Amino acid sequence: MVKVLVLNGPNLNLLGVREPGVYGNDTLEDIEVMVAGRAADLGARVSFVQSNHEGVLIDTLHAAAGSFDAVVFNPGAYTHYAYALRDAVAAAQVPVVEVHLSNIAGREEFRRSSVIAPACVGQISGFGPRSYILGLEAAVGHLSESR
Amino acid sequence: MVKVLVLNGPNLNLLGVREPGVYGNDTLEDIEVMVAGRAADLGARVSFVQSNHEGVLIDTLHAAAGSFDAVVFNPGAYTHYAYALRDAVAAAQVPVVEVHLSNIAGREEFRRSSVIAPACVGQISGFGPRSYILGLEAAVGHLSESR
Amino acid sequence: MVKVLVLNGPNLNLLGVREPGVYGNDTLEDIEVMVAGRAADLGARVSFVQSNHEGVLIDTLHAAAGSFDAVVFNPGAYTHYAYALRDAVAAAQVPVVEVHLSNIAGREEFRRSSVIAPACVGQISGFGPRSYILGLEAAVGHLSESR
Amino acid sequence: MVKVLVLNGPNLNLLGVREPGVYGNDTLEDIEVMVAGRAADLGARVSFVQSNHEGVLIDTLHAAAGSFDAVVFNPGAYTHYAYALRDAVAAAQVPVVEVHLSNIAGREEFRRSSVIAPACVGQISGFGPRSYILGLEAAVGHLSESR
Amino acid sequence: MVKVLVLNGPNLNLLGVREPGVYGNDTLEDIEVMVAGRAADLGARVSFVQSNHEGVLIDTLHAAAGSFDAVVFNPGAYTHYAYALRDAVAAAQVPVVEVHLSNIAGREEFRRSSVIAPACVGQISGFGPRSYILGLEAAVGHLSESR
Amino acid sequence: MVKVLVLNGPNLNLLGVREPGVYGNDTLEDIEVMVAGRAADLGARVSFVQSNHEGVLIDTLHAAAGSFDAVVFNPGAYTHYAYALRDAVAAAQVPVVEVHLSNIAGREEFRRSSVIAPACVGQISGFGPRSYILGLEAAVGHLSESR
Amino acid sequence: MVKVLVLNGPNLNLLGVREPGVYGNDTLEDIEVMVAGRAADLGARVSFVQSNHEGVLIDTLHAAAGSFDAVVFNPGAYTHYAYALRDAVAAAQVPVVEVHLSNIAGREEFRRSSVIAPACVGQISGFGPRSYILGLEAAVGHLSESR
């Protein structure tokens, strides 16, 4: 059975509360319930980690290799400058799919590029909570193919 | 029944032949077959258009509004400079999802940004032919939600 | 009798429908009627061409020399990157006046400069449909002066 | 009766003398006579102010609101850096039309952008003295429309 | 008794009228009354000068040394380009505190940096009319400390 | 009674020891005593948190909403690149005032801009320990006004 | 017998007419005659295509593989921005030699770099019509060597 870690970065614990006009009304827990439901359909097992600490996210990515087959990762604002996190993704030895709730290409200048994405399999952005579900499918599909 | 146009831009007619190390061995027809299969599962109808002409792509987007509910669009290298195409997406009056076979964030500098994406619902890149299937699901999901 | 070509570039066929908050409610046909009316006052004859294809716009500019005395040209989003169109204007052997409905100086960064304008007689932007009428007057005035 | 202020910035008092190859042989007074003639046709009343002082131009724009319905403004070289003048235009409470004798898009790099234009209704450049007449018509037309 | 000059640059004479959404409804006179009140509390005497002329602001700063112990200065849009004003502040021989009504860090790109601030004691921005009161306190505190 | 959190970022625990030529001889504790004294005058209650960890600062800002009415925040060098912290400020649901001991506009290039400030009410820099007291007053004043 | 396609991009149909000071008095037909003459010497067969449409140029490059051994290509102003054309060259499966009549390194800033050249075998510029003849020789030489 495929095991996927859904990893969330800074400020995503505030979902549903923080700028709902941009990020929607779903809380992180709501999204986790949706993702778990879709995982069940796909015969995958999902775990969830959220942290506001770059160091914790790096540690978690390092530990992922032994326990998970893939990671679906929303790095929040670390997306735009955290090269240490990028190196952790590159070193993670499990495929990582980057996801974003909002369409980062259409927001402030500094949000338009990702220093993490070059180390990922691919990137999905702009579909709200569905970005996570698409990310899960992408990860599972990627695993099925590279076996 | 939901109708989706899958629109492909320049050079994508050469898929399977052109730089298979980057773009894979599937031809555009192979991908269309896969996408049509997934559309059937989702109860959607898909049509396919490919053109190397920016003007034809614009005309097609203009005409889409009356005939389709959404567009899944791989603009090829027009992604990086074709502002007229961006305006056509913005004016299209149907939601457009941008997809890419390769992970454009990890390629040459000029391929890392998209002038089209800000006018789209969202962007999916890096999953090979599966990018189209995820794009189709994203489009169908988006339509179901905004009704 | 002075003959003027009014040439419109990409997406301008959607006027009145596309983003009316920015571009107003007049259709391209409405504008053409206004322009034709003003041309009659000025004793000029006007023709109208619109295309979304950069190549067609270039071909049209090449052909203009024999048939027209001046061109009033709204290059749409090609304004910002289409150097081939710029060369066509420079080679056109008829004076070209660039017009824009919106005040491009006050819009997104990429819309603020024109690669076409240096090859034109001058530029008029921001007056809605009246930009075309002013452009027509500018063209006719320019012709009367350089004779 | 519509009242329009024609405001000229630095060095425009030298018209006809300064670089006639670029700016033509007409003096500022010649232009004012032409503009007054056209204003009479349009049933408008025009006044003229020229100053080389950024502060005087700002004061004049502040005072314009009570006395004029619109301003036709050639900011000269202040066009390219005078943000205080831009704020004065934005605060002026009368519509302002920016005009230039030469086609600034085709001159030195620093002359190609205007920090004033985003606060104006629109911009007209490149038609010599006729730029003022077109600017007057644009202003009068704009007023007739926004009533 | 400490004497402080409150100096205001271009367009600030229009406060209360100009873009109240950004700058509030208080007129410059309202602010001066508030500042004078706070000055009385602090045992300081305040004078007020406003000018739209960069040259007048420079002259005023030059003259300040003999007559005032400190200056609270809102340079308006001169903040962003007026190096001559910066030199006048550096040469003023009285400490200068830069204040802004709006939070300039959150506005248009060109408003985000100050060429004046490096020559000042410090900068206060974003608190509306209270920016002046804080600026007065900062100036008085600075003077008490450097004695 | 108004409750204000005074939050300090990286390296500020070393105040009084680190580069006293730039940051002065007061320790962070000295500053806290001054701020507490001024808070007593204003009828406000202050708490103090310092951390060198971006993640801890984010967590603290998230938790502030329930317990405090405002935050006075010196983000130290995180000021210049920590977009995750900026998002935490934007999401904090309490007003945040950014303060700096030194005049950051007059220091090394990289210290001259703040990625945090656009999400704050305003910014105060350059007044040494008094920057905190002015920040406290600004916060209290802001709260009194927005009630 | 070696078959070479000589492909010309936008505005080159106007040669001999357009800016003869820059591009010379030879028409495109004159050049084709010269090139055909030199091809005869080299025992090569040449065909000629010119189009102002980026899409047609891409289609032509796609079709070249089956019919030609090499392409001598003057992309005109598409040289400077047409990434879709670059991808078509990269995908063309025949070697492409880029040629220019004028010395593009010595002209306007935007003409100094080529986005097409990195996908070509090499580049020849500045020798007028002789650039085509040198390009033909380079192509024929390249073919003889890589066999």
Next chain:
Amino acid sequence: MVKVLVLNGPNLNLLGVREPGVYGNDTLEDIEVMVAGRAADLGARVSFVQSNHEGVLIDTLHAAAGSFDAVVFNPGAYTHYAYALRDAVAAAQVPVVEVHLSNIAGREEFRRSSVIAPACVGQISGFGPRSYILGLEAAVGHLSESR
């Protein structure tokens, strides 16, 4: 007899007082005495104008043509941004020599380039008060040569 205007821009009235470490202890009057002495040697007549107002400097340059044969001009900090002043120099119809007391090439980044210099005959910087004397000699020599 040759007549030369020595024109000084902003803050130069403070010479001898302002930052003597950079600008020396001589007052502007001291310098004028030295320059007048040297002028007498050269059989030239010199006049002196100083103003902190960009507009006054422009007016003075406009008026110079009838009354002077050359101008020695220290534009102070206007050197770095005042394009209106540059146009006034270009239009002045008398040769202008730019001088600076300090070696502007070795100071802050923004002081290293001059927007005025391209419109001058030449530039002299770094020799303290002697820069003016060298400027006077350069002006007189230039006049003697171009007769």
Next chain:
Amino acid sequence: MVKVLVLNGPNLNLLGVREPGVYGNDTLEDIEVMVAGRAADLGARVSFVQSNHEGVLIDTLHAAAGSFDAVVFNPGAYTHYAYALRDAVAAAQVPVVEVHLSNIAGREEFRRSSVIAPACVGQISGFGPRSYILGLEAAVGHLSESR
């Protein structure tokens, strides 16, 4: 006896596993053994700390002053953006030597500059594990000299 802290930043705990083509096959422990051996030769005592958390690295640098005479520091990818870490190095009151396994000057653009190095004694990069040994020698030599 000289005491030296060998401090390692993010992802260096994965050495020997992560991208061995770039970083080699030695684990961090292997390197520590080598360094300890060399320290014994030099009569120095070494301690080792590794953390993925910027905050922990800052705390460790703060604490180093009392316990160590020097620090040999590989900041990993924090090298390129962590200004807070730079300030911690500057405040550390012990000399810090920056080391890198790979030759960062020859890698991706973003890895080519160090924001930490200006606050260090010096920098050594490109010699694999030997970079640490050279760093230790540099630190010990620096201490012997500055006594």
Next chain:
Amino acid sequence: MVKVLVLNGPNLNLLGVREPGVYGNDTLEDIEVMVAGRAADLGARVSFVQSNHEGVLIDTLHAAAGSFDAVVFNPGAYTHYAYALRDAVAAAQVPVVEVHLSNIAGREEFRRSSVIAPACVGQISGFGPRSYILGLEAAVGHLSESR
């Protein structure tokens, strides 16, 4: 009889040894033999100079005027920064053709532009040793034409 100097810049003496993957296996002598052969066909006489010294290359170009009719010049890495060499080419009074073995447009960023080329007749790059032969033909052709 036409006399052509073939001039080679830095490191080209190592051809055949240095990075053969990029520059091929031919030594400079091999190339000179080929060029001499082709020169004989064309009825031209060729001489060869190679130097690693910018000064020697400049001296050689100065001396070329009296002795040669044209120069074929590969400036090696001086291509990208040696403005003094550019001036020598501009002053050389014989036409100079720039050649490169590799396709510099497709290499590292710093190799993509030439500061020498604007002073040359034209540029040929990417055809290996044949670049020299094409350069010789271009030079001879250019001479025959400009007579």
Next chain:
Amino acid sequence: MVKVLVLNGPNLNLLGVREPGVYGNDTLEDIEVMVAGRAADLGARVSFVQSNHEGVLIDTLHAAAGSFDAVVFNPGAYTHYAYALRDAVAAAQVPVVEVHLSNIAGREEFRRSSVIAPACVGQISGFGPRSYILGLEAAVGHLSESR
């Protein structure tokens, strides 16, 4: 008796021949005669060195200290990139005055800045051969003052 070295860099040996429209008709020898004449007036002794080799210029500057009191230096195009020459000027232990025949501020972009000037006493440009005479006077004056 004051001894001054007049040092000339690359291509200046061609004066009078090279681009007389820019550099005039005087040869370097003509200039040296003029300078020697003026030196005699000033009671100074002048020597002359010209080289096209950066290394020779550096060696000459190193040797100047023992033999000369000052250097008047025209670095030619090395002005714009030769940092090694700048260091030689900084190390020269005699004052150096930079001179240019043409007004470099008004020429091509790359000629507008000098990397040498920050290490010089000052800079004189634009006065043709007289730049050298002014440079000599500046050097002699500087020496008389700093004694």
Next chain:
Amino acid sequence: MVKVLVLNGPNLNLLGVREPGVYGNDTLEDIEVMVAGRAADLGARVSFVQSNHEGVLIDTLHAAAGSFDAVVFNPGAYTHYAYALRDAVAAAQVPVVEVHLSNIAGREEFRRSSVIAPACVGQISGFGPRSYILGLEAAVGHLSESR
């Protein structure tokens, strides 16, 4: 026995004399004595070359391959722009270690990057004369390892 060339670039012959505050009081000869001593300890033989001529440095690097096993190279200010020297290092066929006396990361902007370093094994900077000794050890260690 290992043979190492210690190569020094421009201005390093002035060590001990030139800016001792930056470069220390040791002469180049002093450093050579130290390095020779350390070489004796390591059982290596060292030779020394210094030149101010880029061409001589290139020639020396070319000749090094036959005679030396490694090079320790301080390129002085050529570090920052001499791409021809970089190519010589890349072509040298012996490993090269770049060393600097001062910590170039903490100096003027233009000194912060090295165009040479990407072609070297690694870089050592900031340790004064000890940088050479560390460079020697690095070179010797590198050789022992790659055998």
